[in-house]
Amino acid sequence: MRPEQTLTAYALRLGDSALILGQRMVELVAAYPELEEELANANFALDYIGQARLFYTYAGELEGAGRSEDDFAYFRPEHEFRNLLLVEQPNGHFGDTIVRQFLFDVYYLLVLEALTRCSDRRLAEIAARAEKELRYHLRHCSQWLLRLGDGTEESHQKVQQSLDELWRYTGEMFAADALDDAMRTLFDGPDLGAIAAEWHRDVAAVVDEATLSMPPEQHMASGGKKGVHTEHFGYLIAEMQNLPRTYPGATW
Amino acid sequence: MYTQGLDQAEKKEAGGAGKESAEQLAAFQARIDVEEKIEAKDWMPEAYRRTLIRQISQHAHSEIIGMQPEGNWLTRAPTLKRKAILLAKVQDEAGHGLYLYSAAETLGVSRDRMVADLLSGKAKYSSIFNYPTLTWADIGAIGWLVDGAAIMNQIPLCRCSYGPYARAMVRVCKEESFHQRQGFEIMLTLCRGTDEQKAMAQDALNRFWWPALMMFGPNDSNSTHSAQSMAWKIKRFSNDELRQKFVDITVRQADFLGLRIPDDELSFNEATGHYEFSEIDWQEFFDVIAGNGPCNKERMSKRRKAHEDGAWVREAARAFADKRSAQAA
Numbered sequence: 144m145r146p147e148q149t150l151t152a153y154a155l156r157l158g159d160s161a162l163i164l165g166q167r168m169v170e171l172v173a174a175y176p177e178l179e180e181e182l183a184n185a186n187f188a189l190d191y192i193g194q195a196r197l198f199y200t201y202a203g204e205l206e207g208a209g210r211s212e213d214d215f216a217y218f219r220p221e222h223e224f225r226n227l228l229l230v231e232q233p234n235g236h237f238g239d240t241i242v243r244q245f246l247f248d249v250y251y252l253l254v255l256e257a258l259t260r261c262s263d264r265r266l267a268e269i270a271a272r273a274e275k276e277l278r279y280h281l282r283h284c285s286q287w288l289l290r291l292g293d294g295t296e297e298s299h300q301k302v303q304q305s306l307d308e309l310w311r312y313t314g315e316m317f318a319a320d321a322l323d324d325a326m327r328t329l330f331d332g333p334d335l336g337a338i339a340a341e342w343h344r345d346v347a348a349v350v351d352e353a354t355l356s357m358p359p360e361q362h363m364a365s366g367g368k369k370g371v372h373t374e375h376f377g378y379l380i381a382e383m384q385n386l387p388r389t390y391p392g393a394t395w
Numbered sequence: 396m397y398t399q400g401l402d403q404a405e406k407k408e409a410g411g412a413g414k415e416s417a418e419q420l421a422a423f424q425a426r427i428d429v430e431e432k433i434e435a436k437d438w439m440p441e442a443y444r445r446t447l448i449r450q451i452s453q454h455a456h457s458e459i460i461g462m463q464p465e466g467n468w469l470t471r472a473p474t475l476k477r478k479a480i481l482l483a484k485v486q487d488e489a490g491h492g493l494y495l496y497s498a499a500e501t502l503g504v505s506r507d508r509m510v511a512d513l514l515s516g517k518a519k520y521s522s523i524f525n526y527p528t529l530t531w532a533d534i535g536a537i538g539w540l541v542d543g544a545a546i547m548n549q550i551p552l553c554r555c556s557y558g559p560y561a562r563a564m565v566r567v568c569k570e571e572s573f574h575q576r577q578g579f580e581i582m583l584t585l586c587r588g589t590d591e592q593k594a595m596a597q598d599a600l601n602r603f604w605w606p607a608l609m610m611f612g613p614n615d616s617n618s619t620h621s622a623q624s625m626a627w628k629i630k631r632f633s634n635d636e637l638r639q640k641f642v643d644i645t646v647r648q649a650d651f652l653g654l655r656i657p658d659d660e661l662s663f664n665e666a667t668g669h670y671e672f673s674e675i676d677w678q679e680f681f682d683v684i685a686g687n688g689p690c691n692k693e694r695m696s697k698r699r700k701a702h703e704d705g706a707w708v709r710e711a712a713r714a715f716a717d718k719r720s721a722q723a724a
Contacts, residue, residue: 176705185486294711
């Protein structure tokens with residue numbers, strides 16, 4: 144793989160996780176427990192979608208084949224999406240969505256921080272912008288995790304269950320593959336081993352303050368990073384891509 | 396986005412009137428007449444307060460319910476840019492709901508009470524949101540026609556005699572006019588697109604034209620609250636005046652798009668300088684207001700479900716806040 148191909152694939156992978164989480168969040172519009180949460184979540188979803196657009200646009204430029212952000216979002220089949228399995232998981236209840244976002248955001252923020260120091264200037268700039276947004280997201284979901292964990296007996300149980308059930312999708316984040324290695328070697332990209340340690344420390348701190356328990360060691364699901372997804376994913380993609388694929392060549 | 400409905404609601408405003416002296420009422424009217432703004436802590440007739448609570452809360456409810464028909468296309472928006480624009484618009488609507496509820500709270504009613512009235516079906520919201528969004532062009536039509544009609548209604552509300560409402564409207568109107576332009580731009584793109592896209596745009600206009608005209612409420616001759624609201628300068632123009640203004644502007648925009656207004660009787664009257672149009676199907680309007688529109692049940696059941704599903708979350712937040720304040724004490 145040439146260095147630009149590494150960057151292209153890496154930018155696409157970042158864009159995919161951001162877009163798919165954003166897409167899951169827009170499914171929830173007009174269904175949040177409070178009006179203030181509608182506003183907050185629309186903001187976050189807008190940030191993720193905005194980040195995806197920046198990553199995709201850059202990937203298109205690197206690739207040099209004339210593909211736009213929309214070509215990547217709407218005209219790739221499922222198996223070409225390389226998002227983490229965690230972000231494609233269905234919404235479930237409010238606790239599920241908060242835990243999903245929390246687990247991802249802790250990781251994503253650490254990756255973005257590392258990328259601000261990578262040797263590719265453009266990627267570092269996009270990461271710096273996204274990092275600012277993520278700090279706010281993470282504060283928001285951490286606060287909700289505290290409220291739900293240390294709220295009522297019911298909320299405690301529910302959110303503990305969310306944590307236990309989503310935990311198996313976290314291992315994939317830190318399992319470095321050839322692309323992660325190339326990104327690290329060629330562009331001074333994130334060190335996933337170091338990030339894993341920081342992630343566990345940061346997650347444990349909030350989980351502990353929320354009076355919740357860290358889930359036990361368990362088998363970790365994986366596949367998203369190489370395009371093998373969960374069954375839920377096909378529906379998400381079918382819905383998202385339906386219109387442009389039904390009317391190919393149309394401008395919207 | 397916004398609402399007619401404002402002149403509907405309760406048959407008669409109850410209570411209070413007997414305790415108000417003729418001097419008080421005259422002094423109040425004198426303030427209105429010289430265009431003084433009435434503020435939250437000022438004395439006001441009970442009927443003025445109730446009219447405003449009804450109108451502002453209906454307006455807020457309309458914003459909240461109005462998120463649903465557009466939210467219906469968020470997951471399927473055809474480009475990432477359109478998705479982001481639509482999401483920002485729906486977020487603006489949540490924001491409008493929030494500060495309209497706040498404006499209504501200045502009149503002594505709690506948000507919980509207003510939300511309870513919406514969920515129980517006691518409070519109304521604009522009939523327009525009970526129509527389904529069946530194609531992407533409906534998102535364009537809603538921005539163009541529904542937000543366009545909303546602006547007609549709301550610009551005069553920026554000069555409403557009640558200060559907190561008038562000020563909220565200034566901000567709302569700025570955002571609405573942005574939404575209206577975005578909607579028109581969606582329509583323009585479709586009309587310059589493929590035959591299928593143009594047909595989609597025409598179909599959306601066909602379905603949303605009459606419901607958009609209904610947004611201005613009943614004809615002046617049948618509008619129960621108008622005269623008093625005009626005297627109090629809550630309302631500045633009559634339903635029919637605003638509707639006419641909307642038609643005059645929108646017909647030209649449809650011409651520009653190359654779309655046909657679905658009204659065989661539509662004609663321009665050189666003498667008056669206005670377009671004349673067919674009688675609105677008021678039976679349909681009253682059916683939708685009465686809860687029998689295509690989506691009334693879906694809109695309400697989605698709102699109730701969101702509220703009920705969120706109960707444990709709100710409870711947890713309260714319990715957590717109580718624990719933390721107990722710890723701090």
